[in-house]
Amino acid sequence: MAPEVRVGVGVFVLHTSQEQSTNPRFLMGRRLNSHGAGTYALPGGHLEFGETPEDCAIREVLEETGLRVTRVKFLTATNDYMPAEGKHYITLFMVLEPHKCESWDWFNWEDLEFAVGKQNDLKDGDVLEKPLFLPLVNLLRQRPGALPIIA
Numbered sequence: 001m002a003p004e005v006r007v008g009v010g011v012f013v014l015h016t017s018q019e020q021s022t023n024p025r026f027l028m029g030r031r032l033n034s035h036g037a038g039t040y041a042l043p044g045g046h047l048e049f050g051e052t053p054e055d056c057a058i059r060e061v062l063e064e065t066g067l068r069v070t071r072v073k074f075l076t077a078t079n080d081y082m083p084a085e086g087k088h089y090i091t092l093f094m095v096l097e098p099h100k101c102e103s104w105d106w107f108n109w110e111d112l113e114f115a116v117g118k119q120n121d122l123k124d125g126d127v128l129e130k131p132l133f134l135p136l137v138n139l140l141r142q143r144p145g146a147l148p149i150i151a
Contacts, residue, residue, distance in 0.1 A: 009094060010135055024149055040136070041136060045063070
């Protein structure tokens with residue numbers, strides 16, 4: 001089978017639309033499946049054939065968090081090549097605001113920036129308490145200034 005590029009969707013579920021524009025809080029969870037297992041990531045998943053990114057975000061947030069959402073906006077995209085896993089994704093980042101949520105942890109933008117900095121500075125043998133899924137690392141590397149806010 002020839003290598004292929006897949007499309008993933010990651011969703012910034014904001015705590016509120018009234019967040020500080022420089023340090024918004026959003027949901028992240030620790031991944032259980034084999035792709036990115038053990039890393040922290042946003043709710044999201046694969047874009048299905050014929051599906052819009054907005055519909056994918058709505059479906060994945062419902063599947064993963066139980067939240068029914070409707071208002072979703074495109075934020076930015078990253079190019080995520082994972083040679084060790086034999087995978088290559090384009091990840092579309094979306095933004096939305098929930099009214100409630102369970103089973104996820106709230107993070108803020110400064111926490112994410114700090115965690116990416118720590119992940120960038122890893123040395124052989126270092127272990128992170130909360131390793132990040134590559135698309136989140138690439139979001140800060142490839143799209144500086146792309147803050148998940150609702151205008």
